[in-house]
Amino acid sequence: MAKNPYYDNSRPTPNLLSKESIGTAFLYGCAAGALGVGIMTFSEKIEQTFTGRPNSYVPAHTLERLLGLPYRPDSQRLLLNHAMHYGQGALAGGIRGIMSAYGLVGFFANFMFTAIRLGIDQTLENWTQDLAR
Numbered sequence: 001m002a003k004n005p006y007y008d009n010s011r012p013t014p015n016l017l018s019k020e021s022i023g024t025a026f027l028y029g030c031a032a033g034a035l036g037v038g039i040m041t042f043s044e045k046i047e048q049t050f051t052g053r054p055n056s057y058v059p060a061h062t063l064e065r066l067l068g069l070p071y072r073p074d075s076q077r078l079l080l081n082h083a084m085h086y087g088q089g090a091l092a093g094g095i096r097g098i099m100s101a102y103g104l105v106g107f108f109a110n111f112m113f114t115a116i117r118l119g120i121d122q123t124l125e126n127w128t129q130d131l132a133r
Contacts, residue, residue: 022101029093029094029097030090032096033089033091034086036093037085055074057077062084062124062125066128088120092116092120096113099113
């Protein structure tokens with residue numbers, strides 16, 4: 001039987017991690033997620049200077065509805081917008097950190113995480129749209 005060049009069976013299967021290890025992986029992921037949000041926000045601001053695209057306040061209004069706050073205009077929701085951006089990015093990063101700690105790395109893991117990340121975003125937005133009605 002030919003050896004599969006895409007499978008490295010010399011690597012040990014990841015063991016279950018201690019609570020401290022899982023917590024550390026989660027915190028490293030949270031930090032990476034928050035850093036990623038900062039970099040993405042910076043690049044979007046550069047793009048907006050060239051395209052003239054306005055800011056999106058969908059995250060702010062999503063968090064507004066999750067917290068049961070009264071509706072306020074976009075101009076009054078900048079802090080809430082940043083809180084949702086960075087909070088959601090940190091939470092998703094924490095999930096990715098745990099995935100990595102359990103050995104879920106590489107292209108397929110990144111593909112899986114993309115689905116998780118978009119799923120979080122769309123679920124919150126769609127769920128809170130129903131709360132607004």
